Amino acid sequence: MHFASDNWAGAHPTIAESLAQHAGGFAAAYGSSELDKKVEQRFNELFEREVAVYFVGTGTASNSLALASVNRPGGVTLCHREAHVIEDECGAPEYFTGGARLHPVDGAHGRIDPANLRKELKRFNPAFIHAGQPMAVTFTQATEVGTLYSLDQIAELSSICKTHNLPLHMDGARFANALVSLDVSPAEMTWRQGVDIVSFGGTKNGCWCAEALVFMNPDRAKDLPFIRKRAAQLFSKTRFIAAQFDAYLQDDLWLDLARHSNKLAQKLAAHIDASSQVRLAWKPQANEVFAIMKQxxxxxxxxxxxxxxxxxxxxxxADKISEGEIFTRFVTSFANTEAEVDQFGALIA
Amino acid sequence: MHFASDNWAGAHPTIAESLAQHAGGFAAAYGSSELDKKVEQRFNELFEREVAVYFVGTGTASNSLALASVNRPGGVTLCHREAHVIEDECGAPEYFTGGARLHPVDGAHGRIDPANLRKELKRFNPAFIHAGQPMAVTFTQATEVGTLYSLDQIAELSSICKTHNLPLHMDGARFANALVSLDVSPAEMTWRQGVDIVSFGGTKNGCWCAEALVFMNPDRAKDLPFIRKRAAQLFSKTRFIAAQFDAYLQDDLWLDLARHSNKLAQKLAAHIDASSQVRLAWKPQANEVFAIMKQxxxxxxxxxxxxxxxxxxxxxxADKISEGEIFTRFVTSFANTEAEVDQFGALIA
Amino acid sequence: MHFASDNWAGAHPTIAESLAQHAGGFAAAYGSSELDKKVEQRFNELFEREVAVYFVGTGTASNSLALASVNRPGGVTLCHREAHVIEDECGAPEYFTGGARLHPVDGAHGRIDPANLRKELKRFNPAFIHAGQPMAVTFTQATEVGTLYSLDQIAELSSICKTHNLPLHMDGARFANALVSLDVSPAEMTWRQGVDIVSFGGTKNGCWCAEALVFMNPDRAKDLPFIRKRAAQLFSKTRFIAAQFDAYLQDDLWLDLARHSNKLAQKLAAHIDASSQVRLAWKPQANEVFAIMKQxxxxxxxxxxxxxxxxxxxxxxADKISEGEIFTRFVTSFANTEAEVDQFGALIA
Amino acid sequence: MHFASDNWAGAHPTIAESLAQHAGGFAAAYGSSELDKKVEQRFNELFEREVAVYFVGTGTASNSLALASVNRPGGVTLCHREAHVIEDECGAPEYFTGGARLHPVDGAHGRIDPANLRKELKRFNPAFIHAGQPMAVTFTQATEVGTLYSLDQIAELSSICKTHNLPLHMDGARFANALVSLDVSPAEMTWRQGVDIVSFGGTKNGCWCAEALVFMNPDRAKDLPFIRKRAAQLFSKTRFIAAQFDAYLQDDLWLDLARHSNKLAQKLAAHIDASSQVRLAWKPQANEVFAIMKQxxxxxxxxxxxxxxxxxxxxxxADKISEGEIFTRFVTSFANTEAEVDQFGALIA
Structure with a gap:
């Protein structure tokens, strides 16, 4: 019963096979191979527009370089108070931006509250340089706590960003899980709502190590080759990432894997909901389930x-948890089975 | 006839197979899996002592984090004038150290000249803070230009370092090529000569993406978990690196692959030596051959x-190249064949 | 009626005179002059122990270098949500630490709430490297909103720091104003309560440009000469700072100036308290008065x-201010007069 | 006989007086006072065009922020091998640029050799991202070794910069000394020869602490307010710098002081030239004299x-100095006297 994290799974067999298949032969290094170019083209189709795509090795790299690409002196990026960038990346975004600040914004259930975002942005004044200058807003879809922003909620963030002339970045470490849950297209979940940059994650959904930084407007990305190389994220044999994405994005594999994970999370939540020993913290919308239980x-x-x-x-x-209760997280992945979830269900029944 | 670089090759079949084999099942993420631990133990055996090993994704990351780990305010790292760290990493070492300087030292055939190193170190004076403070010496084995440091030459660098109380770092992107050419053990080529930190490369010698940062004294590495994570180099599914190293280091595969590359380089050099149209820049000692030819x-x-x-x-x-001549580089890898090299030989005969 | 800020005043005549007096003659540069040494000795007396003192040019520099001196990879400094370091230094602390994060802690009236500090520290776990590692707690005395920490309140912060093995830094931009208001000695307000590092400000209290970074334990400061020089804060003619401090700290000038400012702030607050058009946001304890009024x-x-x-x-x-009301700040300095304050009082009577 | 450095002198009486005179009264902080604006206007006149001027506290800050303002990812600034930025600022330029590299270029007598500069720039290729991207050329006028670039030599550097689309920065720590020695106008020595950014030093020539960062094209400087504040170089009471420059630039005081220093350096050199115990390293052109002597x-x-x-x-x-000889530096300043120099002359006669 492995619910520690979706990154405790390995690679999906189809992806492993693709890697093995591309292991032979020579190919140009540093992102110039035929396979790299094929997969880049695949991203254009996926997003229904010409995008700029940069493969990197980790989600932390993807988020950090997204912010580095829109960096400004005294720059401040607004994010949810418990965003991955601020709580789980050991300061990488600040490090890679040379000290740009992440400014936390409160909001229930892992979502930035638009009213709070407006209030916090008001505290900055272009003439008052001491406060620094806002440089971006970043949000996570699916959120860190397994919830989703609806298309309208994304559009609202984006509308605030436009008022302040700020780019909007989406941390899509669980992009596929959000997509299939909302049942929309990549274009609809991103640039059609005003998202400018996406950290497109493959690792948590069946790849070994495949993350893509996607710029909806390629002009924004013209320094990225240097930004990525300087950050030690330009792999020499990039086709090992391309080969993973090639399989991942073919024949809807990525969507199937995400649907599987989400379905198991729903099942797991149903078991919890039915249990008297554990209670759901809130209704999950992707593949993470948060629950509260006694020691x-x-x-x-x-x-x-x-x-x-x-x-x-x-x-x-925090104040919904009583003394002695423990707040816990369960994550499902492509590698989990219904049987596993039901076995867990039996334990708490 | 692919001699562009050893990173134009893909992954060796044995390594690809190992990856496929470890794709299934759950394993703890972020470096705590059984396989990670097994490979770490393998490094202890390899180096005949307890070392601290950190997997990272690129050679640039490995070198940069090695220097970040010995960073000091106003720190200066001395390296060869054409070292990879200073010429080929897009400023990553300076970036990851928050601006520590790389101070170039001249030397023929890619080797730091010990007399020059001594002279440059003399320019620093602990009481003259304006110059900054030396923090490390780094050298490349095999060098950027396909030559080697003998054990004695390494020991001499190390002896200078000890005088100045500086750690000595080896960029071992082509560690295996150097090792088999010198026909010594990893311990002999490193800590027995006073090397403190090694960037141990697997990628150029048959892996997809497998680099290890090895500290001969684990005490030096106690902040590395944070240094690596902050640098976005902590992979979640680290076993994908461990699986590569597991196969790489088994049954002397890594040594066999390096021997093969080196042998082809010698053959290629012999063809050039025999040619009247191309001349060797100097005698190669590993798997890189530099040659001079007309347009x-x-x-x-x-x-x-x-x-x-x-x-x-x-x-x-530079002054050995006449106007109109072109300076060129040929690299051989595990994936090249004798036939390929001979085909090239025929072209220049 | 100048209540914009205490830095709208110039230099006190005694300080201006001291500068003029020391303008002639030669003296060793970069902090080695006799005068530098004399003033350093004066700080030892002031704090009743041997301290390490480093002059810098701005309060932002002082705070940033204090944090840079205790920097750690993935480091997190906890501070009040509206601390000067996080709201008013344009990201300098993050910049000078290469991206160490400032983690905001809530608390009423500008003071870090100890219960909140404990809770936030609990969120960090040495084994969970993703969150980074706490590296310091910093607080402001007098606070950004004109209130004070009592000795007991400082001791409580310090006790929490000790539990977590963290240094405690005091931003003392208005050190003198706090000191005379509490009527205690520098030693009592700092190391006797467990404060480790102090940004000792002179500029806001009558100097031109005189800030000192004071380490209660000189061992902590051994890299400071390099940290300061690398940060472009080592002035060549440092005696121009020393000369200011020399006069500032002589014959209790600094305490007299602070008493004057505080007294005027009390008077100004009394006028506001008596007014029906303006109301005090809270009771001032130093030389800043916050008030709420209609447009x-x-x-x-x-x-x-x-x-x-x-x-x-x-x-x-924020929720105590009604729609249409304006939140305002009044600051008094050595250069203000009672007449000025009373003139203001008459306006709002 | 004080020839240690021009920063061992204090402040010229006229400058000290100006400071004292402006100490009283209130003025807007952070660079917005009337006096700040008056001095900024004075710089426009001085340079015969509208320039952008930013006061900072040290020459190191001035140089570092100049480079920070033209920073690029993987950026490389070319400078003389013994430039102040690379040898005497403890890594500040690398630190403030987040790791942009200084690339040394050889040249006799402290001047960048244009042929070497062209060769080094050739090593960079926009398509080869590994090497990084050139971002600026910086040179020192007067040089670190007391020589000058003629107007033609400056124009040649600038012409190379234009070919590569690079800004040209002048470290003018001893701007006045160079200016009076060449007997040209500020405009002639800078933008008329293609210089884009100047670190305009006042400290070494009679001020306490007065450095100005001057952008010939104000558009280049639009982020400077944030760059300066984030670097802790925005002084609150900036008029203390403005007051120094106000006196410095009035009635040609700055030129008179520089002429005095230069004249004494010439006299000092003449004494050395006439001596059999000391020999000149080369002919001085400003206020620094380098000499070689026995122990x-x-x-x-x-x-x-x-x-x-x-x-x-x-x-x-280096090879012109024999074993046992010592290489030494003598610097003259406004505060030295002819008598002092002649006293020295007598000693070596």
Missing amino acids: TTYDRLQKAGVIFYDWNPPHSE | TTYDRLQKAGVIFYDWNPPHSE | TTYDRLQKAGVIFYDWNPPHSE | TTYDRLQKAGVIFYDWNPPHSE
């Missing part, structure tokens, strides 16, 4: 071989 | 399908 | 020649 | 109370 239950589950994490509760929810 | 020969070879690069000549050799 | 009053005061700023209200107080 | 002479002069430094010889001259 005794926690210990019993761990002993029974359920692998999951205790987790820092979001500030907005 | 007409250059064009003819390119047209015949020989893939190789023209290259910036080292400062120390 | 019409605001316009009338501006037109009458009162110079003051509208200000972003602290998050903790 | 016995060195000791005797030190004992006689002559204050001067031994110095690292430039690489280009």
Whole structure:
């Protein structure tokens, strides 16, 4: 019963096979191979426009370089108070931007509250240089806590950004999970709502190590080759990333894998909802489920071989947890099975 | 006839197979899996001591984080004037150290001249803070120009470092090529000569993407987990690197691949030596061959399908190239064949 | 009626005179002059222990270098949500630390709430490297909103720091104003309560440009000469700072100036308290007074020649301001007079 | 006999007086005072065009922020091998640019050799991102070794920069000394020869602490307010710098002081030239004199109370110094007298 994280899974067999198949022969290094170009073209089709795509090795790199590409002196990026960029990347975004600040904005259930975003932006005044200058807004889709922004909610963030002339970045580490849950196209979930830059994640959804930084407007990305190389994220044998994406994006594999994960998360949530020993923190919308339980239950589950994490509760929810209760996270992936989930369900029934 | 670079090759079949084999099942993420631990243990055996090993994605990352780990305010790292760190990493070492300087030292045939190193170090004076403070010496083995440091030459660098209380870092992007050419053990080529930190490269010698940062003294590395994560080099599914190294280091595969590359380089050099149209810049000792030719020969070879690069000549050799001549680089890899090399030989005979 | 800021005043005549007096003759540059040494010795007496003192040019430099001196990879400094370091230094602390994060902690009236500090620190776990590692706590005395930490409140912050093995830094841009208001000694307000590093400000209290970074434990400061020089804060003719401090710290000038400013702030607050047109946001304890008024009053005061700023209200107080009301700041300095304050009082009576 | 450095002098009486005179009264902080604006206007007149002027506290800050303002990812600035930026600023330019590299170019007598500059620039190729991208050329006028670039030599550097589309920066720490020696106008020595950015130094020539960063094209400087503030170089009471420049630039005081220093340097050089115990390293053109002497002479002069430094010889001259000889530097300033110089002359006669 492996619910620790979607990155505890390995690579999907189809992706592993693609890698093996492309291992032979010579190909131009540093992103210039035929396969690299084919996959870049695939991204254009996916997003229904000409985009600029840069492969990198980790989601942290993808987010950090997205922000580095829109960096300004005294720059401030607004994000949710518990965004991955601010809580889980060990300061990489600040490091790669030479110290641009991440400014936390509160909001329930992992979503930036638009009213709070407006209020925080008001605190900056172009003439008051001491406060620095806003440089971007970044949000996570699906969010860090397994919820989603609806298309309208994305459009609202984007409309605020436009008022302040700020680019909008989407951390799409779980892009596919959000996409299939909303049942929309990549274009609809991104640039049609005003998203400018996307960290397009493949790793958590069945790849070994495949992340793409996608700029909806290629002009924004003209320094990216230097930004990526300077950040040690230009792989010499980039086709090893291209080969993963090639398989991932073919025949809707990526969407199928995400649908599987999401379905299991729904099933897992249903088990919890039906249980008297564990309660859902909120309704999951992607492949992460947050639940609250007593220490005794926690210990019993761990002993029974359920692998999951205790987790820092979001500030907005912290007072809903009583003394002695534990806030926990369960994540499902392409590699989990219904049987596993039902086995867990039986444990808490 | 692919002699552009050893990173134009893909992955060796044995390594590709290992990856495929480890794709299934769950494993702890972020470097804690059984396989990660097994490979770390393998490095201990390899170096005949307990070392600290950190997997990263690129050689540039490995070198940059090595220097970041010994960083000091106003820090200066001395390196060869045409070292990879200073000429080929787009400023990554300076970027990852927040601006520590690389101070170039001259030397013939890609090797730091110990007399020059001593002279340059003399220019720094602990009481004269304006000059900054030396923080490390880094050298490349095999060098950027396909030559080697003998054990004695390494020991001499190390002895200078000890006088100045500086750590000595080896950029071992082509560690295996150097090792088999010198016919010594990893311990002999490193810590027994006083090397403190090694960037141990696997990518150029048959892996997809496998680099290890090895600290001979684990105490030096205690901040590395944060240094690596902050640098976006902590992969979630690290076993994809571990699986490569596992196969690479088994049954002397890595040594066999390096021997093959080096042998082809020797053969290629022999062809050049015998040719009246191309001349060797110097005698190669690993898997890179540098040669000088006229434009007409250059064009003819390119047209015949020989893939190789023209290259910036080292400062120390620049005046040996006449007007109209072109300085070029040929690299052999595990994926090249004798036939390919002989085909090239026939072209220049 | 100049209440815009204490940095709209120039230099106190005694300080100007000291500068003029030391303008002649030769003296060793870069902090080695006799005068530099004399003033350093004066700081030892002031703090009743041997401290390490580094002159710098701005309060922002002082705070940023304090944090740079305790920097760690993935480092996080906890501070009040509206601390000067996070709101008013244009990202300098993040910039000078190469991206260490400032983590905001809520608290009423400009003071870090100890319970919140404990909670936020709990979110960090040495084994969970993704979150980074706490590296310091910094607080401002007097606070950004004109209040003070009592000795006990400082001791409580320090006790939390000790539990987590973190250095405690005091931003003392208005050190003197706090000191005379609490009526304690420098030692009592700092190291006797567990403060490790102090940004000791002179500029806002009558100097031109005189800030000192004071380390209670000189061992902590051994890299400071390089940290300061690399940050372009090592002045060649440092005696121009030393000469200011020499006069500032002589015959209690600094305390007299601070008492004067604080007294005028109390008077100004009394006028506001007595007014029906303006109300105090809270009781001032140093030389800054925050007040709330209607737009019409605001316009009338501006037109009458009162110079003051509208200000972003602290998050903790934002809901106490009604729609249409303006949050404002008045600052008094050594250069203000009672007459000026009373003239203002008459305007709002 | 104080010849250690021009920064061992204090402030010229006229400048000290100006400071004292402006100490009283209130004025807008952070560069917005009337006096700030008046001095900015004075710079426009001086340079015979509308320039953008930013006051900073040190020459190191001025140079570093000049480079930060033209920073690019993977950026490389070419400078003389012994330029102040690379040898004497403790890595500040690399630090403030987040790791942009300084690339040394050889040249005799402290001047960048244009042929070498062209050769080094050739090593960069826009398509070869590994090498990074040139971002600027910086040169020092007067040079670090007391020589000058003629107008034609400046124009040649600028012409090379234009070919490569690079801004040209002048480190003018001793701008006035160069200007009076060449007997040209500020416009002639800068933008009329194609210089884009000037670090205009006042400190070494009679100010306490007055440096100005001057952009010939104000459009280039639009981010400077944030760049300066983030770098902790925005002083609150900027009029203390403005007051110095106000006096410095009035009635040709700055030119008179520089003429005085230069004249004494010529006299000092003449004494050396006439001596059999000391020899000139080369002919001085500004206010720095470099000389070579035996240890016995060195000791005797030190004992006689002559204050001067031994110095690292430039690489280009290192082999002209015999074993046992000492390379030394003598600097004259506004505060030295003819008598002092003649007293020294008598000692070596």
